[in-house]
Amino acid sequence: MLKRTGIPTSDDLQSVTPDKERLLEGPVAIIECFNEIPCDPCFYSCPFKAIKKFDDINDKPELDYSKCTGCGNCIASCPGLAIFVVDYPKNRLSLPYEFLPLPSVGDKVWGLNRAGKSICQVEVIKVKDPDKNDKTAVITIRLSKKYLMEVRHIKVGDLDE
Amino acid sequence: MILLINTDLLVIGGGPAGMTAALKAAKRKAEVIIVERYHELGGQLTKQTHRFFGSKSEQAGTRGIDIARGLTKEIQNMSEIKVLTEATAQGYYEDKIVTVSYQNKFRKIRAKRIIIATGASEKMMLFENNDLPGVYGAGAIQTLMNLYGILPGKKVIMVGAGNIGLIVSYQLLQAGVEVKAVIEADSEIGGYLVHASKIRRTGVPIYTGHSVKSAIGESSVKGAEIIKLDENWQMITGTERFIKADTICLAVGLRPLVSLLIQADCAMVYVPELGGDVPIRDENLKTTNDQIFVAGDAAGIEEATAAMLEGEIAGLKAASEIGYLSEDVVEETRRLKRELKKLRGGPIGRKIRRGLSKVRGDDNVKKNRYSHLR
Numbered sequence: 242m243l244k245r246t247g248i249p250t251s252d253d254l255q256s257v258t259p260d261k262e263r264l265l266e267g268p269v270a271i272i273e274c275f276n277e278i279p280c281d282p283c284f285y286s287c288p289f290k291a292i293k294k295f296d297d298i299n300d301k302p303e304l305d306y307s308k309c310t311g312c313g314n315c316i317a318s319c320p321g322l323a324i325f326v327v328d329y330p331k332n333r334l335s336l337p338y339e340f341l342p343l344p345s346v347g348d349k350v351w352g353l354n355r356a357g358k359s360i361c362q363v364e365v366i367k368v369k370d371p372d373k374n375d376k377t378a379v380i381t382i383r384l385s386k387k388y389l390m391e392v393r394h395i396k397v398g399d400l401d402e
Numbered sequence: 403m404i405l406l407i408n409t410d411l412l413v414i415g416g417g418p419a420g421m422t423a424a425l426k427a428a429k430r431k432a433e434v435i436i437v438e439r440y441h442e443l444g445g446q447l448t449k450q451t452h453r454f455f456g457s458k459s460e461q462a463g464t465r466g467i468d469i470a471r472g473l474t475k476e477i478q479n480m481s482e483i484k485v486l487t488e489a490t491a492q493g494y495y496e497d498k499i500v501t502v503s504y505q506n507k508f509r510k511i512r513a514k515r516i517i518i519a520t521g522a523s524e525k526m527m528l529f530e531n532n533d534l535p536g537v538y539g540a541g542a543i544q545t546l547m548n549l550y551g552i553l554p555g556k557k558v559i560m561v562g563a564g565n566i567g568l569i570v571s572y573q574l575l576q577a578g579v580e581v582k583a584v585i586e587a588d589s590e591i592g593g594y595l596v597h598a599s600k601i602r603r604t605g606v607p608i609y610t611g612h613s614v615k616s617a618i619g620e621s622s623v624k625g626a627e628i629i630k631l632d633e634n635w636q637m638i639t640g641t642e643r644f645i646k647a648d649t650i651c652l653a654v655g656l657r658p659l660v661s662l663l664i665q666a667d668c669a670m671v672y673v674p675e676l677g678g679d680v681p682i683r684d685e686n687l688k689t690t691n692d693q694i695f696v697a698g699d700a701a702g703i704e705e706a707t708a709a710m711l712e713g714e715i716a717g718l719k720a721a722s723e724i725g726y727l728s729e730d731v732v733e734e735t736r737r738l739k740r741e742l743k744k745l746r747g748g749p750i751g752r753k754i755r756r757g758l759s760k761v762r763g764d765d766n767v768k769k770n771r772y773s774h775l776r
């Protein structure tokens with residue numbers, strides 16, 4: 242249970258995952274932010290107004306999947322590092338990353354699940370670390386479809402470790 | 403002879419609450435002195451390398467250190483504000499004078515109004531061997547690591563899964579330190595779940611319903627014995643487990659730093675929801691001593707956004723009481739109070755709301771904890 246372990250349950254996840262049809266259409270944000278906290282920067286970061294304006298700053302973010310283009314702008318804005326973009330057709334996942342050294346494009350690294358277990362090898366295909374992201378890099382990886390909804394972190398370094 | 407300095411407003415403590423209070427008052431042309439015991443302004447913010455939560459309009463999403471830098475710069479550009487660093491307010495005297503030790507010299511300051519924004523100190527936790535070298539408070543670890551670039555150890559056990567425990571765990575991971583586990587006595591994680599999830603997915607286990615029974619080691623920490631707790635927080639014998647580590651970091655809560663408020667005869671109440679003894683005050687943060695306001699963690703443990711809003715309200719009110727009136731005061735104060743209310747509106751704010759209900763009103767003044775001292 243999320244409140245005891247920090248690992249969201251499948252029910253939690255279902256509430257923030259678009260249906261298969263939307264996933265098949267192309268990249269979309271998955272916002273894994275499950276408790277009502279006084280926080281709202283994600284709303285301001287979305288150029289497409291896909292994240293609904295917060296009536297109350299404590300509301301949970303609400304995403305309109307039909308407006309979300311999967312541009313990934315929101316990823317680095319979230320202080321909770323809770324936003325990911327999944328590109329189902331292209332087997333890609335973009336995630337926030339705040340550790341050094343940053344991986345390089347082409348690197349093979351471990352994909353970790355929400356419990357921190359290394360579950361598969363993934364390939365780094367984009368590393369974005371512009372100044373405007375203020376040190377939160379956005380890493381895009383390619384991985385097997387079956388792990389797209391499982392992997393949420395990467396471990397850079399020797400794969401044999 | 404001890405120099406006596408006169409000013410309109412004295413702000414004690416240069417954290418986010420004190421800085422915003424000073425700015426608000428100075429912008430209305432009040433003459434302000436800030437005394438800060440550390441060598442620079444910023445308070446807790448100088449150690450916060452992570453992005454802040456809160457409302458975007460109060461700089462959420464920005465890293466704490468950058469918020470501190472921004473406010474410090476603004477203060478340096480205001481000729482109305484004089485900043486004394488390495489200046490510790492020592493005492494408040496009956497003649498309404500505050501004594502300050504400033505770079506090893508003694509000073510007296512007489513101000514028309516005083517805003518006390520001294521922040522908080524860390525709570526300690528009782529367990530066997532808790533005086534072993536290698537047992538640290540979270541604040542000390544942040545200071546070592548984020549200000550001086552010194553790692554406290556290689557393998558850390560974090561005690562406390564509130565926001566501070568979770569955030570400091572994350573900062574340790576970023577510094578390349580292994581966090582062996584986060585131990586939390588409560589049955590649920592107290593901090594924001596997004597923080598918990600972000601350390602969990604790096605592989606750090608979070609053990610709720612657990613505590614530290616003893617630190618293990620001869621001359622320094624070699625590990626800790628942790629134990630399961632029942633719903634009444636009693637240890638369940640037979641559930642002990644050893645975790646190897648060279649550092650135990652305690653993040654078990656903060657307590658408002660209120661000694662100056664007690665000296666100044668402000669009525670105090672004990673409010674566990676706010677972290678301990680806090681002063682009774684009205685909506686403008688005025689205490690029961692007409693000269694004194696309080697703001698930020700010293701008024702109750704909360705967050706930087708709340709501290710900044712409280713600082714602004716107190717600064718504005720203090721300036722107008724001194725005589726620096728401006729047309730927008732009423733409207734601006736209303737706006738700030740609205741923001742504060744919104745911030746405290748959700749479920750996370752419930753505890754704060756409950757706490758605040760105990761610090762207002764005449765009935766509560768009668769409960770003054772220190773009245774017997776008079």
Ligand SMILES: Cc1cc2nc3c(=O)[nH]c(=O)nc-3n(C[C@H](O)[C@H](O)[C@H](O)COP(=O)(O)OP(=O)(O)OC[C@H]3O[C@@H](n4cnc5c(N)ncnc54)[C@H](O)[C@@H]3O)c2cc1C
Pocket residue numbers: 414415416417418419420437438439440444445446447450453454455456489490491492519520521522544565566567569570659697698699700704705706707708709
């Ligand atoms: C690990 C950690 C993470 C946090 N993360 C967040 C977050 O993400 N978002 C958020 O909103 N908040 C966060 N906070 C909380 C936030 O930092 C505090 O709520 C905020 O700093 C309180 O501001 P303050 O001005 O009241 O006190 P402080 O920042 O504590 O400042 C008080 C100042 O007063 C000075 N002082 C004390 N006594 C004296 C004296 N006698 N004379 C002179 N000077 C004195 C101190 O040196 C200090 O500089 C975090 C706190 C911690 C510890």
Ligand code: SF4
Pocket residue numbers: 269270286287288289290291292304308309310311312313314315316326
């Ligand atoms: S991915 Fe782009 S469009 Fe979708 S919510 Fe984030 S910022 Fe908005």
Ligand code: SF4
Pocket residue numbers: 272274280281282283284301302318319320321322323324596
């Ligand atoms: S910015 Fe992140 S943590 Fe804050 S509300 Fe949005 S998703 Fe949640």
